[in-house]
Amino acid sequence: MAMNYKEEDGHHNSGVGPGPAVKSKKPDNTAFKQQRLPAWQPILTAGTVLPAFFVIGIIFIPIGIGIFVTSNNIREHEIDYTGIDSSSPCHKCLNASWNSTPSCVCVHNFTLDNAFESNVFLYYGLSNFYQNHRRYVKSRDDSQLNGDKNSLTNPSKECDPYRMNLNKPIAPCGAIANSMFNDTFRLYQIKEGAEVEIFFTKKGIAWWTDKNVKFRNPAGNISDLKETFKDTTKPINWQKPVYELDPNDDNNNGFVNEDFIVWMRTAALPTFRKLYGLIEKNDAAYAALAPGNYSLHVEYNYPVLSFDGRKRMILSTISWMGGKNPFLGIAYITVGSICFFLGVILLIIHHKYGNRNNSADIPN
Incomplete structure (x- = not known):
């Protein structure tokens, strides 16, 4: 019996005589729905696999060595x-609180x-501090940080319980x-028994997009931020309001x-x-930090013992x-070596078994 063309396409008639076609769940008879599209499948042979392993090894190993040497x-x-050890200069500062005044200096x-x-x-470095916690990450108001006046006086409920304090918006x-980090560092070089302060700049340490796009002060008197933020209060754990974070640069x-x-x-x-x-190198003839003795003065404000954390100060240069x-x-050296091996x-x-397999296929 000949098959109706509608049956071939996946549509079946209800039976004898005319009538509405009964819908079927069978996919249409098309190349796409019947998975008959052209496909390419690589054939893995010794002639294609072996060169790939050697090329990866030859490329990855030198790159890995270059990156490793650059890093070193x-x-x-x-x-x-941190000061947990009783012999540490900061041991006496362990009980310092978020907003203690005056600060303990070690x-x-x-x-x-x-x-x-x-x-x-x-x-500055912190350990065991989970900034990636879901509720912690959500606890902010991006509209407020972008200078929106309404969000300044009516922050998002995502900020709770750090949304209002003393009946004022935070x-x-x-x-x-x-929970902003608020320890303060001062660095000195010791020359002939005297401490010479090494100054560093605070400009250019944030991403350009953050500084110029995501964070803005509310519209108002730019020269008098105290007036702009007059209807708000500082975060609970801060020592000073947001408009006094940098006393040296308005x-x-x-x-x-x-x-x-x-x-x-x-x-x-x-x-x-x-x-x-950032400690900038101002003279090409001299290093930014010469070998010698140095002294780090830390105003210890940030408590970490409550979450078993550690605090570090790191001096580092960078490369490309x-x-x-x-x-x-x-990682590059390991992957390259494994591929080459x-x-x-x-x-x-x-080489040992390939010819044997080829000879077995030849008929007598």
């Missing part, structure tokens, strides 16, 4: 100043054996802003303060570092690939 040439010095003396030739980046609101206050912007970009991992300042990170170079093993197997 980056100068870095790290100081853990001093760390250290030695740099090698010169830091280029610009030096000063970071600016900036939310758990991220409330253009670095309010929501556009770069320390604040850096903190508000949450970290993905519980152990992280954030940029605190960023900061010190040997992992990427090791597998290529050699497969080449030996092919």
